[in-house]
Structures are given as structure tokens and as C-alpha cells.
Amino acid sequence: MSFISDSSAAGQGVTVSIATPGDFIALMKPRVMSLVIFTALTGILIAPTPVNPIIGFASLLAIAVGAGASGALNMWYDSDIDAVMRRTAKRPIPAGRVTRQEALTFGLVLAVLSVFTLGIVANWAAAALLAFTIFFYVVIYTMLLKRSTPQNIVIGGAAGAFPPMVGALAATGHLSLASVSLFAIIFVWTPPHFWALALVKADDFRRAGIPMLPNVAGPDRTRRDILLYSLLLAPLGLAPWLIGFVSPVYGVLALALGALFVLHAVRVYLVRDGERASRLAMRMFGFSILYLFLLFAEIVGERALALALPALSLSW
């Protein structure tokens, strides 16, 4: 990666990067990374036999860096539309602190490093799935879907849903129904989560030319689809308990949170105009984050407790 951009041939002199390490951390989308770390940790912890903590930690680190690589490559490709959206205009590339070339090189180096590290530390099946996740997010979602179809977030949501499967694969070496159930929850959760935000930020997305559902099919259709996905998500949230790898405490929590999720969706569906409609959509967006966090935190909590106190490890 060259930090010196030589444009002297054009008689414009030489510019030297002023990017700080903080700018490169921002390229990795730390908030998305924290979600990936959390869901991948859940995937690691649901392994029937506990994984060595050092191997588990190193695997988690590799998965997190892989997510960071995806973020950097996404910012490299999307720098043009990031510049016109208020939400993303301050990112390192549109702000002029990092060049596109630097972001591309940074992302590629991290992607290769994370995949090979996971292969060496855990196993090559997990590494292959991590590589596929990065490919899916960067090529399938960012390059192919995001600017071409309002279903971008539906299909592209799979990229955000893979981390628990990567974590479980790193811990056990094979895919389990338990990890697939966690994938399914995140996959179905993603559209109503993003569409709630898209309802409020529709102008931003329109200006950037991104065909989000509210811009293409209208807010009414978006509200209907949010409700439909919420009705699908509520029972799906119970799957980990029905499969039997978590306690009934999780089942009760998932039932209560699922009902609240549907309640938020019904409110968004019914109130369609004015400031209150925007407020309800943003409230649903906020609650959707809390929903996923609490479900996965419960699983992490009870698995951590079972590891700390093996006598409490009951068969549900």
C-alpha cells in the first residue's frame, strides 16, 4: 500500500497521506464488527464440547478481522455513494483522509490474512466459509445487489447472518442445525431492521440512487413487508429452544421479545403519516437491535454459565 500518491506526472506535485490508524479502524466498520464478534462468539459457544479458549479467542479475532476486511472493501467500492449520503459522508474516503487505493489494499490484505489465520488456527472449512462470507458481502451484496434491486438487503442479509455458522464451524469442524437456526434468525431479522431505517432515511438513499424498498415500492408496501417479516421472525426466534440447545429461559425471552417485535411492526404499519410515523419507525429500528442483542446475549450468558459451573449444565 503506497501512502504517497504520485501525481507529479500531471504536474500536480506529490500528496502524502495524512491517514491515522483511527481512519483505518473506521474503515473496518467497528460497530458492524462488534455485532459480528458477538454472533460469532455465540456460534463458538454453542459447540457441544467446549473449544480451547485460546483457539476460540484466535478464531474470533480472525472472524472479526474478516468482517473488518469486508467493511473496508465495501467502503472502497461505495465511496461515491457514501459521499452523497449524510449518514456516510464523514467516512474516511469521502472525507478525503484515506484514498480508495489505500482502502482496497487494506481490505484485501486483511481478507487474506483473516482467512489464512482462521485456517491455521481452527480449520479450513471455517476459513472457506469466512472467505465465502467476505466474497458474498463485497461482490454479491455491495457490487451486484445493492444498486440494482430493492431485494438487496433480503439476499445480502445472508452475509451478516453467516458469522455464527463460521464460529460454530471453527469450534467443531462441522455445521450443526443449531448454528443454522442462528443464521436463519439473523437472515429474517435483517430486512425489517433495515427497512425501518430506510423508511426514515428514504431521501438519503434516493439521492444516492440506492433502490431501497421505500423508494421503489413505496412506504406502504415497505410497512406491509416489515410486518410480514416480523410475523415470520417471532416464531423463528424460538427455534434454538425447540431444537433443544438452550434453556426454557431463552424460550420465554424469545416469545416475549418476538411479541414486542410484532407490536412495533404493527404500530409502524398503522401509523403512516407525520412525525409520529418516523418516530415509530426509528423506535422499531432501535428495538430490532435490542431484540437481536438480548437473544444472543441470553445464549452467551447461559453457555458461559454452563462452562463456569459444569454441574449446572443440564440437558434441556
Next chain:
Amino acid sequence: MVKPLAIDKKPQGIRLSTAQEKSRRQRNLAIAIAIGLFVVLIYVVTIVKLGPAVLVRPL
């Protein structure tokens, strides 16, 4: 007598501003720390993977 061109002058190179020098130093430090941590990580993982049996060998 024609004075020779100033070919004996040393090339000036790129003069960095204070901000550029500071950010370069920070980047160098971050890369050094990252590589150091990566080496430690690989070392520890290697020890864990080899396990205690690595010390059991005929003398």
C-alpha cells in the same frame, strides 16, 4: 565563462508537513504493534496446538 548548472545540488525529496510526519509515525507504530501481536498470537496458538506432549521426548 558559463556557470555550470546546479547539478551538484542534493535532491530535495518530499518534505513532509508536521501533520504528515505525525500520521506516518502513528501508522508505523500501529503496524509494528499489529505485527507484534500477530506473532505472539501465532506463537501461543502453536504451543496450544502442540500440547504438553511436545516436551515428552527421548533424551
